[in-house]
Amino acid sequence: MNTYLSSVNAPVFYLIVAGVMTFITMMCLLFLVKSYRTGIQIGMDEAILKKTIVSSAMFTLLPSISILLGVIALSGTLGVPFAWLRLSVIGSLQYELNVAEIAAQSAGLSGLNLAELNMSSFVTIALVMTFGILGGIICCIFFLKGYSKKLQSKPKNENTDNKPGFGAHATTAMFVGLCAAFIGSYIGKCFPQGGSDVMPLLVALASALVMGIFEFLIQKKKVASLENFSLAASMLAAMAFAVIANSLM
């Protein structure tokens, strides 16, 4: 077994992550109990509160399974415990993988490549992934109190212009730029001067094809429940394709 993989899957690592997750779960329980009790105190219907708990749990089950698929995808390079931690807090599969790739390149590797990864680069990658996603938490710690007060005092419907702001488009544009850079590099790799490595582009195309089928079913056939699985399932299908293609090439 690869020494690096043994290290990132060591039992002690599971214990550390379990400790952090226990703290976060206790925090959620604390907020849950406090809110439930306050709801009762101010006269909210207990049946509605219980219904909210049950429906939220049911509503979360399917997307949680898709996150679990993400843990499998990430565990092959960063180990199960760290994939478990990262996909249980703050980020999402696309953030974690993208940042891990950037951090790996910044650490002097060609990318998230098992043959090049070692514990020193892993620790650096883990630190970049952790710090890179703290923006939302920092905003909450320093600005949520003031911002929520401002929201409460803001009169409703003050915006007469119905045109949505550029914010939503900016996020999309940023992701388009990210994807363009990575897909461009896979196209470059196909040429002799780039190494004639067609596998990354083939895998990206396979993933895009599966995602295209999902998008068709979600947008045209209105199977909205597939939305939660489309990304993780497309990735896993493309990864399976990589194994098959590699054995044939």
Add this chain to the structure above:
Amino acid sequence: MNKEKTIQQYNASLHFLGRITLIMASGLLIAVPFIIGAFYGVEPSISSFINGFMKVGMIYIPMSIVEFLIYTPMLGVGGSYLSFLTGNVTNMKIPVVMNSKEIAQTESGTIEHEIISTISVAVSAIVTTLVIVAGVILLVPLQPVLQNEALLPAFNNVVPALFGALGLKYFVKSPKIAAVPLLLMSLLCVFVPSMISQTSVLLIPSGALALVIGFVLYKKNLL
């Protein structure tokens, strides 16, 4: 009067608890890489960390601020403290809160909505944690299979798999923004092969170009 006091106390306690627990959770998360490093006798490379963080921060810090400003009104105070720590905000927490809002028939900005959204996010985070823990327990015996040499191509191509799927989603959604950056980045990597291994650098001009094109199209009402 009594209800007013309860609401005030509840709001104050959410902020107090939220801040304290987020600070503690952030400390724990930051400590994990250092603890692992100490266990194996390795340290993170500071120069690589700064290099990587600059690139990541340039993209994700503005995104975090935008998400904070947009999602906080929907999530409420308690929901925001929990959601920004437990993640999966757009794909899970927001839909869960909206679903609960429908069930409880609450109005945004009211104390009832605040309570419902906090309960929803807390339950959602706990259920996700339990599902993932169950999955991880099942994954442990599968370790020898997952680490089999035959599966190496799968895990070495996890990033192309991600960007293939994401690329389709975003390029189809915004073809007008995507065309020029995609063409330029492809040409650059074909004619300057040294850029292929510098994707983390490439994504800065690529992202900036997409943002500029998006902004111009937005201003001209072409999006």
